[in-house]
Amino acid sequence: MSRLDALPTSPFTRLNKLLEGVTPGQPPIHMHIGEPQHPVPPFVGEILAKHIADFGRYPPIIGPDHLRQAIASWLGRRYRLGAAVDPARHILPLVGTREGLFSAAFVAIPEQKNGKKPVGLIPNPFYQCYAAAALSAGAEPVYVNATRETGFLPDFASVPRETLARTAAVYMCSPSNPEGGAANAEFWKSLFALADEFDFTVLADECYSEIYATTPPAGALEVRGKTHADFTRVLAFHSLSKRSNLPGMRSGFIAGDAGLIARFREFRNVVGPQLPLPIAAVSTAAWSDETHVEANRELYAEKFEIARNKIGNRFGFQIPAGGFFLWLDVGDGEAAASKLWREGGVRVLPGLYLARDTVSGNPGKSFIRVALVNDSASTSEAFERLARIL
Ligand SMILES: Cc1ncc(COP(=O)(O)O)c(C=O)c1O
Numbered sequence: 001m002s003r004l005d006a007l008p009t010s011p012f013t014r015l016n017k018l019l020e021g022v023t024p025g026q027p028p029i030h031m032h033i034g035e036p037q038h039p040v041p042p043f044v045g046e047i048l049a050k051h052i053a054d055f056g057r058y059p060p061i062i063g064p065d066h067l068r069q070a071i072a073s074w075l076g077r078r079y080r081l082g083a084a085v086d087p088a089r090h091i092l093p094l095v096g097t098r099e100g101l102f103s104a105a106f107v108a109i110p111e112q113k114n115g116k117k118p119v120g121l122i123p124n125p126f127y128q129c130y131a132a133a134a135l136s137a138g139a140e141p142v143y144v145n146a147t148r149e150t151g152f153l154p155d156f157a158s159v160p161r162e163t164l165a166r167t168a169a170v171y172m173c174s175p176s177n178p179e180g181g182a183a184n185a186e187f188w189k190s191l192f193a194l195a196d197e198f199d200f201t202v203l204a205d206e207c208y209s210e211i212y213a214t215t216p217p218a219g220a221l222e223v224r225g226k227t228h229a230d231f232t233r234v235l236a237f238h239s240l241s242k243r244s245n246l247p248g249m250r251s252g253f254i255a256g257d258a259g260l261i262a263r264f265r266e267f268r269n270v271v272g273p274q275l276p277l278p279i280a281a282v283s284t285a286a287w288s289d290e291t292h293v294e295a296n297r298e299l300y301a302e303k304f305e306i307a308r309n310k311i312g313n314r315f316g317f318q319i320p321a322g323g324f325f326l327w328l329d330v331g332d333g334e335a336a337a338s339k340l341w342r343e344g345g346v347r348v349l350p351g352l353y354l355a356r357d358t359v360s361g362n363p364g365k366s367f368i369r370v371a372l373v374n375d376s377a378s379t380s381e382a383f384e385r386l387a388r389i390l
Pocket residue numbers: 034095096097098099101127173176177205207238239240241247250251252
């Protein structure tokens with residue numbers, strides 16, 4: 001099979017196929033896609049307008065200094081890193097984290113690892129880009145289940161040592177999509193211990209880091225920075241899509257290992273997309289303001305309460321440590337998604353489409369993922385229908 005043919009099919013393509021020709025029984029409410037719908041921050045338009053002439057210039061791949069400085073300051077505040085993050089050596093802007101998660105694999109994954117085909121470890125279930133990245137970069141993806149028993153986090157230490165010896169990169173999502181599990185400092189420390197022992201790179205997808213219920217989740221750089229001034233073997237990914245409700249603006253960053261960032265910078269200089277300068281100006285403002293992020297968190301918290309009121313403790317309901325998804329155990333996720341659409345017009349994603357079969361089964365099969373991205377009234381209506389139908 002060609003590398004291209006081996007790539008995963010988009011979960012949304014699979015969902016469209018599942019629901020093709022099925023007429024929704026009630027006015028549709030879309031909760032299948034994690035597209036934030038809260039208002040765009042008020043400062044966006046004004047800053048864009050002020051910098052409009054900069055669309056007439058090619059942006060540098062490293063972005064403007066003010067953006068990398070704002071990101072370094074944000075990382076310093078958020079993760080108590082002080083001035084440990086050097087805007088010149090530890091940060092690059094991304095056009096949203098997805099492209100960075102994909103293209104970083106080409107820097108983190110060598111042709112061979114210890115003389116063998118390299119492995120990319122991937123949590124299961126997972127954001128499908130990780131598998132596409134590992135496969136495209138020539139690695140064998142190995143899926144590590146995250147279940148209720150493991151706190152919805154992958155147990156990387158359970159991977160056989162022969163596989164760890166071939167591992168070049170590990171994708172870790174915290175808070176995780178779809179389950180909303182968050183890694184604590186101990187988790188990160190154990191993962192870094194494995195990374196040091198087996199010499200692999202940790203690709204930490206933390207794009208949901210600012211959407212949390214009560215406690216800000218620990219960060220990969222926060223933990224690594226305590227022992228490694230150059231953030232050796234870790235690259236963290238952050239985004240304005242969720243934090244600032246700007247999924248369409250396409251702005252994020254990668255930060256970490258100075259050596260890998262230098263290589264990635266050169267790689268991006270020939271293949272990477274640059275962040276347009278007016279977008280960089282808005283991004284600087286967004287990383288420098290927490291007010292809109294706090295308001296955002298409150299709106300999500302309100303909707304998790306609405307869901308709790310409507311479905312109680314059914315389907316293993318729990319408010320996740322982070323992110324804006326509910327991961328509900330409904331018995332058969334595909335059957336539930338079809339029924340919900342047909343009878344109630346509520347569109348959700350079967351967990352099966354976000355996970356791979358493994359020897360111990362498919363950890364997504366009995367779940368649906370419900371994105372709490374709509375307004376409170378629609379969320380309330382959707383969970384009322386869900387409680388009635390399932
Ligand atoms: C886990 C995860 N990582 C990365 C992304 C990509 O986000 P963006 O490219 O908008 O930063 C998403 C988007 O839904 C996601 O769910």
